Amino acid sequence: ATLDEVKSRGQLRCGVSDGLAGFSSPDSKGQWQGIDVDFCRAVAAAVLGDPSKVTFAPLTAKERFTALQSGEVDLLSRNTTWTASRDNSMGLTFAGVTFYDGQGMMVRKDLGISSAKELDGASVCVAAGTTTELNLADYFRANDMAYNAVSFDESDQTAAGFDSGRCDVLTSDSSQLAALRLQLSDPDSVVILPERISKEPLGPVVRQGDEQWMKVVRWTLYALLDAEESGITSDNVDQMRDSPKTPDDARLLGKDGNFGEQMGLSNDWAYNIIKQVGNYGELFERNVGADSPLELERGPNALWSDGGLQYGMPVR
Amino acid sequence: MAAISRDTNETLIASRPPPTPQGGMVSWLRTRLFSGPVNSVVSLVTLLLIVRLIWPVIDWALIEADWTGSSRADCSGEGACWVFISTRWSQIVYGFYPMAERWRVDIVLALFFMLIAWLVIPRLPAKKIAALLGLVVLPIVAWVLLLGGLFGLPHVPTRAWGGLMLTLTIAAVGIVGSLPLGVVLALGRRSEMPLVRAMCVIFIEFWRGVPLITVLFMSSVMLPLFVPANVEFDKLLRALIGIMLFWSAYMAEVVRSGLQAIDKGQSEAGAALGLGYWLRMRLIILPQALRLVIPGIVNTFIALFKDTSLVLIIGLFDVLSIIQAGLTDSAWLGFATEGYVFAALVFWVFCFGMSRYSQILERRLDKGYQR
């Protein structure tokens, strides 16, 4: 099973994007950064107790499913949209949603456009092999508009194409748009149109048929969310473990029960995650939120208790 | 019958020096450039073309260019901004190799270039030893040093490799691996055993028929489907094997053309001296055949070297991919031309060097055993 393989290997192999600011990109020292990357680290921390024991495999959109199917990676954490066909017919299983997103469109300000409905006849830069590409077709057809798709292999290239004037519109998940905008030569000359033309729940993917591993990944996500809900952060986690405020915290941090062992992990699995990677809020703020160049709002990614959609299942 | 001025001429007419040809610049220009109306027009048009094409490039790349600085602000924008390259220099050479361990790369690169120099400079003796060092000792040293994990050296996984060192590694391994494999395939294709021949033909035609990027794609993301679960290969190793198999097919065809050019008499003479098949191949046929096809072999090397840039497609960070990654750095947007020109220059220097060396080598070997 995957969990045993990862343990015996001592390394988690994680498929990530080959360059998308805020989600996964190598910094100038070659360290991978981003929320997707940090999720991989969280899984490594849970399974191996050490978030650095991850081998990142940069994958293009086209390569990602093949790489996961073939076993080239153990986990795909690459802003991948959860759809029925992917979940049901490709031999894959989505373990949860790390980021609720929606597809948006970006245009140059000087076009004077305020709505996506005005885009009839436009050329659109889009990354090949994505749900984005499919949504785009649906949206323009639904609104009876014509368009011209220019499909690039990677999101970098869509930005470069847009920047050079090859297209009028750059479309992608709106979080990505925020990231790609930073790659433009003049980020202030563009606007992101208000419409969200699709639902884009992004989440980690594992191979179908390995319940145990899927649960490890899923509960890693819940641990991140639960920690934020209980106010446990990487700074106060030691303290919280020594003197848990609530029985919930005690169970999460392994002071009570053997919830880690039930999964095939050690009981301090969640402690390791929070201590070494942080909780969901920390991940978000650090990579895409206020502390990052992307400056995204929490929006639907706020906890349910704050009016958002993120909801961690209880450890009990 | 016509009178003959001299019937016999016992005295030797002394050899005289030739009448001095009218030399100088003018005559050179006249014969080489302006030897007729058509030629003159051609010369002028060519000259114009050169000025129109080359001058702006020189202007951009050298005269108006910015060389020093540390950030985008140091670029004047009038010409090329090489600052982009210089700030990323160490990444371009070492990739993500850990800072503290880069001396290991330095040693390997130094050894590599020293051996190349030894092989290339004609005056230096004992080329055979150099070749032996290059083919046997250097790979082992490089492997131990770069990968580490032995003799107390920390292990540096291949995914941290990158930049020029990765490009050179892939090229060197590809070259060293594909040649012997190609030779075996070529011999197989000329074998008298029909099954052996058929298999070699199928192998060669298959690899020559498909694009390298599909091969790389298969080896990088699909390989685990073909091997038993749990078997693991390093990603770099897989790319290397793919490249080696792919190019060995091309190499085989080159070698085969050399084998075909060797007279059957050579093999017969060997047989008549009592040499068996393998000795005949090793001592007589292959040395001649390989020498004959040096240009073809080097061309294949060059093609292989150029195609190392394709590993970009499978997510290994060679020189080109490192530079491309740098292009997405939001502090350095808009320097694609500089990046690509520089990458082109790196590849060009190596490839051109190889092709020139092969020409020199060919001439030198020719001189060796012809009168």
Next chain:
Amino acid sequence: MLRPSISIPRRGRGPLWRDPAVRSLVFQVLLLATVLGIIAFLVHNTMANLEARGIRTGFDFLDYRAGFSISQTLIDYSSNASTYGRTFLVGLFNTLLVSALGIVAATIIGFLVGLARLSPNWLLARLAGAYVEIFRNIPLLLQILFWYFAVLRSLPSPRQSLSLLDGFFLNVRGLIMPAPELQPGFMATPLALVVAVVGTILLVVIARRHQAATGRRWPVLPLSLALLIGLPALVFWLTGAPLAWSVPELAGFNFRGGMQVLPELVALWMALSIYTAAFIAEIVRSGIQSVPRGQTEAARSLSLPGGLTLRRVIIPQAMRVMVPQVTSQYLNLIKNSSLATAIGYPDLVAVFAGTTLNQTGQAIEVMTMTMAVYLSISLIVSALMNLYNARMSLKER
């Protein structure tokens, strides 16, 4: 005496394993077994792995709706009605289009540069030499990217399009030009072309007869060109130019109507042809140089002038050397067109082995089909080449 059916009835055979025939048989059987074993091993693993990982197999997906759009389609294709199988064809045609264009351009450039390298003009020869050395030694991928950015960067936005001729516009979206729309009565023109072709053939035959009888030659080339171009043009004009043009005009973002040549196509085309031309130039040069000096000398001693020597003696012989090598460059060009994926030109690899693969996740099937396409092209061309070689090879005793 007839050849004996069973040969080698010789006394005192050595041990079996020292008989070369036996050895070779054993070796071949072992080799075959090994290869078959490896193949069986791989197939078995693949089946087992596919099974274990619950990956769907089979070619059903080809009938499913694709749902994504493609920027250049030579055959009917729409994102909401066409199937994945159709994307395969669209990609294939796009690959063939850029390959065909590239082959034509590379051949022309290559021949010109190759001849220029042999020119007595020092400057021209050097320039051609520099061309070869530069473009041959830089990775094609880089050249594609370079041209793409150079093209994109140097072209204006649609609003500021360069208007070349009437109805021709050049901008960063590509070259936009009028598309012909046929009107009734147009068919007379192609008909006239057919007539002109037949006429040209006749002309050549008659000219040859004329030469045989009188020794005088007609200027066949200019005459036939005049016929081939003039007659259709005349008919076209006489029938009242029955051709309307869908003229592109700026509407909203882009031009409407007309045809469009994508900048991706142009960049890929330029890169492929410039790169391959450098190799062809070398082949042309060495082909011409491979004709022995004695041939030129013999032609001279028959007092054939230089041009005739080249046309009648040198080039026909050089062709035999060149054609196989040039063909393999063509094959390389076709395979290299797969690098289109780097700049978003929708070729087979980008569309089918890219997007379709990703949407369906059926890697084995998709990659097999893709590789099979390239392999068949290569095998077909090789077969044609062998045919050519067999026909053209010098007749020997």
Next chain:
Amino acid sequence: MNDRQQGAATAGEVTSMVEISRLNKWYGDFHVLRDIDLRVARGERIVICGPSGSGKSTLIRCINHLEAHQQGEIVVNGIPMTNDVKRIEQIRRNVGMVFQHFNLFPHLTVLENCCLSPIWVQKKPRREAEKSAMEYLERVRIANQAHKYPGQLSGGQQQRVAIARALCMHPAVMLFDEPTSALDPEMIKEVLDVMVELANEGMTMLCVTHEMGFAKTVADRVIFMDEGQIVEAAPPETFFNAPRSSRTREFLGQILGH
């Protein structure tokens, strides 16, 4: 026969077909031909011999300007050689050449080889050119092979085709550069026979060869060259029986020796 007339017309009443005076030639610094003086009368048959490297080939290649000389004069059939391309072509039309390695055009049939120059240079109608070519092929006894390719013929046959090809230009003088030395012994005879016939018909010939039998039979004069100069020139009887120069004697000793 127009070019013969043409040649003659330019030349007036010439008796010497080839006139070489004080010819000097260098390859780089190497002095290959030294003060060569040679006059070949119409209908004269000359055999040139000498050790390897003595400049025999170079000499006859100068006569139809396959090599350019630096000093001295060459007049062929009354046409003086200059650097003018037209003039050179005119001279070449008067001179037929047969090479050691035949140099037939392998991509053309035997007949096409022979008709190439008549059709394209002399602008003859193809039919007429072919007819005349067939006559010459007949003469070298190879007419039945006219539609084969050179590669399908034996060496001796190829050389005979080469002779026919040269004859098809109706040259005023024929040059032979060791025409039999690339042939197997059995084929030498068939080529020599053709050459003897040609000589007997009165063709002016310059022939570099070591076939001393041939020299004895047909040559009017045998010329011995060494180190780029003409050492001895004499009728065959004198040349073989009473060579005056010691170098000639030495050479003859070697050639006829074994």
Next chain:
Amino acid sequence: MNDRQQGAATAGEVTSMVEISRLNKWYGDFHVLRDIDLRVARGERIVICGPSGSGKSTLIRCINHLEAHQQGEIVVNGIPMTNDVKRIEQIRRNVGMVFQHFNLFPHLTVLENCCLSPIWVQKKPRREAEKSAMEYLERVRIANQAHKYPGQLSGGQQQRVAIARALCMHPAVMLFDEPTSALDPEMIKEVLDVMVELANEGMTMLCVTHEMGFAKTVADRVIFMDEGQIVEAAPPETFFNAPRSSRTREFLGQILGH
């Protein structure tokens, strides 16, 4: 001299060096050698002649298994030829062969050419092999060229190297396949001289050649082949002066003719 002894050991007391009986060979359906019977005694010198394509080369190439035959027996120095690889190699070590086109290895120096077989086949130490090779080169009067490459030598010199190379294996019998026919006339003599010397020293030789002077001087027997069979075999005096077969007479007429 270990392999000579080895050969002799297997053979006991042999007097005939090569024994061929009822040898038949086909190329495809073409019957090249027909019922050849030939016995060559130790020290005997045989010259084989005959028209082109009569199977002379094929016959001597069968003797060291460069061609496989289909019927009949060949025994060389007491070793019967079978399909056994070891046996074939053993025979080849007893047989030296000199080819028409020398077939020297152009990438090796003269000395290396000669030492190849002693070092790699007979496993002699290099120094000893070189010493012995130098002796043979001395014998063919070419020792001073030992460190040149074959390409730097003239044809005659190359052929002498080829002879030395064959001698370096200390063969019991030497085969020559038209050793002088690819040479310029001036060089033939130097090669023939070496061969005559060799013959006088008592080497067993089979020589395909058309040099009738050589045949007269050294041959013990001259064999005339035609259409794959031995038509006549006789001592040279009888052969040249009183050939019995009409085919022989015809052939001799041609060869000695021009």
